[in-house]
């Protein structure tokens with residue numbers, strides 16, 4: 001069984017705990033109790049394999065953010081959550097993502113951008129388009145709008161991060177196998193083949209789940225083997 005640690009990051013009150021508890025326990029918490037740090041475990045089957053997930057629900061409020069570096073070091077995948085009712089919470093993610101990339105010392109860290117509270121249409125101040133724009137700026141990090149209240153796209157965001165981790169591991173294994181077989185020049189081809197089975201099936205889906213993003217395009221190369229796909233899924 002594979003054991004993966006996922007970390008849920010974002011400003012205070014955006015719904016990190018509600019998303020996590022909805023995913024793990026299938027219930028919605030409607031009281032607000034600021035988190036210091038909570039850890040949850042859940043086993044799930046993805047692509048016919050069982051994964052044991054440890055999910056760290058982190059503190060959004062400033063006095064606990066010193067612990068963040070530790071979470072980030074130990075995490076394999078990250079959910080960067082804002083609330084569509086709070087513009088500042090989206091802006092705060094810019095710095096958070098930079099912190100993740102810096103601490104992990106990589107620009108290919110498995111992550112998703114999550115705009116939560118999408119059910120609160122009347123209180124919305126961040127549009128779907130702004131979420132998509134942020135995801136594009138970040139090199140097409142998969143973007144979803146979610147509602148922990150309605151349980152929409154909740155499972156999808158966690159599964160997406162796990163699939164990214166799997167894909168990265170496959171790429172690393174292929175690169176190692178090619179290197180140890182003395183096939184340095186063929187490593188790129190191995191990576192490309194490895195991507196196919198773990199690829200996401202969704203590209204871009206509008207509020208009524210119709211595709212809005214057109215065909216997937218390869219991300220412009222930042223590193224030699226970088227070839228990410230986009231997934232923007234909103235309610």
Ligand SMILES: Nc1nc2c(ncn2[C@@H]2O[C@H](COP(=O)(O)OP(=O)(O)OP(=O)(O)O)[C@@H](O)[C@H]2O)c(=O)[nH]1
Nearest residue numbers: 012013014015016017018030034035060147148149
């Ligand atoms: N309408 C609606 N309310 C939500 C949703 N998700 C969370 N909330 C509410 O927002 C408030 C904060 O949710 P939490 O999950 O505690 O937020 P958090 O990000 O964990 O907050 P911190 O622990 O301070 O970091 C609670 O009152 C929730 O009921 C959602 O999808 N829709």
